[in-house]
Amino acid sequence: MASLARLKVGKPGTGRVIGDRFFGRAVRIYLPLLALLVVTLFPFYWMAVTSFKSASELFDFSVSPLWVREPTLDWYQHLFTQTNFPHWAFNTAVVATVSTLISLFCSVLAGYSLARLRYRGADSIGWGIFVTYLVPPTLLFLPLTFVIRELHLFNNLWSLILTYPTFLIPFCTWMLMGFFKGIPRELEEAALVDGATRIQAMLRIAIPLALPGILAAALFAFTLSWNEFLYSLIFMNDSLVKTIPVGVTQELIHGDEFFWGELMAAALLGSVPVAVLYSFFVDHFVAGMTAGAVKG
Amino acid sequence: MASVTYEHVTKKFSAETTAVDDLSLAIRDTEFMVLVGPSGCGKSTALRMLAGLEEITAGEIKIDDEVVNKMAPRDRDVAMVFQSYALYPHMSVYDNMAFGLKMRGSPRTEIESRVKEAGRILRLDKLLIRKPRQLSGGQRQRVALGRAIVRHPRVFLLDEPLSNLDAMLRVQTRIELQKMHQRLGTTFIYVTHDQVEAMTMGDRIAVMKDGLLQQVAPPREIYDQPANMYVASFIGSPRMNFLPVTISDHQAKASGFELSLPKAPGVARGILGIRPEHFLPTVSGDDAIMDLKVEVLEVLGADQYLYGKVGSDDVIARVDPQLKVSVGDLVRLGINMGRLHLFNAETEKAVF
Numbered sequence: 001m002a003s004l005a006r007l008k009v010g011k012p013g014t015g016r017v018i019g020d021r022f023f024g025r026a027v028r029i030y031l032p033l034l035a036l037l038v039v040t041l042f043p044f045y046w047m048a049v050t051s052f053k054s055a056s057e058l059f060d061f062s063v064s065p066l067w068v069r070e071p072t073l074d075w076y077q078h079l080f081t082q083t084n085f086p087h088w089a090f091n092t093a094v095v096a097t098v099s100t101l102i103s104l105f106c107s108v109l110a111g112y113s114l115a116r117l118r119y120r121g122a123d124s125i126g127w128g129i130f131v132t133y134l135v136p137p138t139l140l141f142l143p144l145t146f147v148i149r150e151l152h153l154f155n156n157l158w159s160l161i162l163t164y165p166t167f168l169i170p171f172c173t174w175m176l177m178g179f180f181k182g183i184p185r186e187l188e189e190a191a192l193v194d195g196a197t198r199i200q201a202m203l204r205i206a207i208p209l210a211l212p213g214i215l216a217a218a219l220f221a222f223t224l225s226w227n228e229f230l231y232s233l234i235f236m237n238d239s240l241v242k243t244i245p246v247g248v249t250q251e252l253i254h255g256d257e258f259f260w261g262e263l264m265a266a267a268l269l270g271s272v273p274v275a276v277l278y279s280f281f282v283d284h285f286v287a288g289m290t291a292g293a294v295k296g
Numbered sequence: 297m298a299s300v301t302y303e304h305v306t307k308k309f310s311a312e313t314t315a316v317d318d319l320s321l322a323i324r325d326t327e328f329m330v331l332v333g334p335s336g337c338g339k340s341t342a343l344r345m346l347a348g349l350e351e352i353t354a355g356e357i358k359i360d361d362e363v364v365n366k367m368a369p370r371d372r373d374v375a376m377v378f379q380s381y382a383l384y385p386h387m388s389v390y391d392n393m394a395f396g397l398k399m400r401g402s403p404r405t406e407i408e409s410r411v412k413e414a415g416r417i418l419r420l421d422k423l424l425i426r427k428p429r430q431l432s433g434g435q436r437q438r439v440a441l442g443r444a445i446v447r448h449p450r451v452f453l454l455d456e457p458l459s460n461l462d463a464m465l466r467v468q469t470r471i472e473l474q475k476m477h478q479r480l481g482t483t484f485i486y487v488t489h490d491q492v493e494a495m496t497m498g499d500r501i502a503v504m505k506d507g508l509l510q511q512v513a514p515p516r517e518i519y520d521q522p523a524n525m526y527v528a529s530f531i532g533s534p535r536m537n538f539l540p541v542t543i544s545d546h547q548a549k550a551s552g553f554e555l556s557l558p559k560a561p562g563v564a565r566g567i568l569g570i571r572p573e574h575f576l577p578t579v580s581g582d583d584a585i586m587d588l589k590v591e592v593l594e595v596l597g598a599d600q601y602l603y604g605k606v607g608s609d610d611v612i613a614r615v616d617p618q619l620k621v622s623v624g625d626l627v628r629l630g631i632n633m634g635r636l637h638l639f640n641a642e643t644e645k646a647v648f
Binding site for chain 1: 369
């Protein structure tokens with residue numbers, strides 16, 4: 001009897017008409033999604049299209065600007081042979097990678113300790129870190145400039161590698177603290193009773209389980225330092241040590257003269273690594289963003 | 297194999313909250329000791345202090361004759377099974393069970409043979425490569441047990457290990473745990489809020505309430521001679537009837553009946569305790585009696601329970617299921633004087 005009753009009850013929602021469902025989904029989900037995609041992707045499209053146009057086509061207003069008639073790689077060639085773009089790209093990659101690694105190392109330890117260890121002042125330290133994050137770089141750059149000058153680090157990549165963690169560490173710590181708090185305390189307690197030290201419990205249990213969160217934090221940190229503008233603008237004056245955002249805006253625009261082809265090519269190339277990283281880690285990233293929402 | 301001793305152990309989480317209050321308890325080698333009580337009574341905290349997961353505010357805990365207060369959990373050589381099982385979700389069943397041995401640096405061959413052995417005992421041999429999320433609740437529970445037994449610890453600590461299982465599986469696992477205890481011959485300390493688990497499994501039971509130890513005794517003694525009203529009400533189902541009485545010399549007068557006590561208790565106000573199962577099946581001339589006005593009937597096949605009032609007091613009685621009773625009837629119940637309890641109304645402690 002019970003099994004018979006169970007047979008009759010289908011999955012919820014299967015009773016509806018197929019066509020109706022498809023149309024409903026299209027209107028409710030895909031249409032708004034499409035609109036959003038168009039809005040967000042259009043600048044990228046514009047960038048890409050412009051970067052492949054020849055100089056004559058670029059300023060020919062008699063044709064539609066939305067596509068290319070004769071694609072050319074001239075601007076890319078210019079960018080790599082006649083500007084310091086390769087240096088900027090290298091600098092950006094080094095600075096973003098190293099400062100991300102430094103920040104992650106500190107934030108994993110800080111986040112773990114704030115989430116797990118009971119010590120005097122843990123709460124106030126947690127809030128202190130959060131407040132630090134709220135201080136805008138537009139204020140912080142003044143004292144930091146002083147520090148960098150005292151350390152004689154102007155025009156040195158270390159100036160950025162050392163200053164980026166000032167906003168990355170608070171951000172990542174706060175984020176990772178949440179992740180570590182989401183891991184049941186009992187798992188590590190079981191490890192401690194099983195014979196692990198606190199450090200072993202952290203390395204073998206907590207960190208592997210927080211990996212989605214750590215990856216998400218890494219991605220954010222990398223993106224933030226890749227795109228960072230203000231500190232880079234202030235600390236780096238020599239063309240060879242600039243990062244992409246500063247190099248591009250300072251050296252591909254002279255007064256009111258815009259080198260549109262190179263600008264667009266550089267902007268496109270500058271956004272590629274971040275896009276690649278995101279798509280590479282998208283599964284982990286999404287898992288990280290939604291961790292704790294449902295029980296895995 | 298080891299004995300465990302709590303000596304005046306106190307745990308305060310803050311100035312106001314005392315989780316465990318001056319607990320003194322000696323657990324013998326190879327004993328199956330059950331700590332039982334309602335949630336928040338301090339039983340889990342007592343266990344966690346022994347495991348080294350909570351600091352001890354005052355007093356001493358000894359394993360054998362060694363004070364372990366300041367010892368790291370890993371050095372105490374105890375194994376713990378958590379209520380949530382606390383399986384490592386990113387490790388296979390095999391790695392979950394091998395973790396403790398790996399941390400202790402056991403040789404690989406020994407780890408393998410011990411894990412395989414535990415897997416066989418717990419019928420997990422075919423599941424060793426699975427991850428915890430691919431297991432049923434009962435299987436997870438067995439992995440948690442396996443993780444504890446592979447280590448051959450001195451003491452087993454079990455913190456409500458059955459409460460996440462469904463009723464059928466719980467009974468089955470209860471029996472398996474008892475067998476395991478017999479086979480391993482290790483000291484077990486078992487925390488539960490379930491009186492049936494306590495009664496069926498424990499060599500001795502320690503009843504706790506509000507951080508205070510109420511009574512430690514073998515199950516039968518806990519049932520037959522509860523030390524106070526709390527223990528009397530906690531063990532036994534349905535719970536013991538409590539009837540306030542005023543006493544002069546031998547005579548005890550309740551709201552609905554009077555009886556002559558076997559001896560003068562020396563208190564003026566008492567509480568009579570009668571378990572629902574301790575009314576006499578038949579009433580003869582000189583038995584003490586009470587008349588129960590039936591309000592609710594429960595027929596369970598093997599038993600029949602009557603819920604009603606005697607005078608102004610609520611009374612539950614278990615009677616012969618063949619007895620024809622209907623709601624509103626007045627049923628005469630004989631009181632088994634040998635099974636009667638009397639508590640001091642002021643202190644709630646047992647007089648007899």
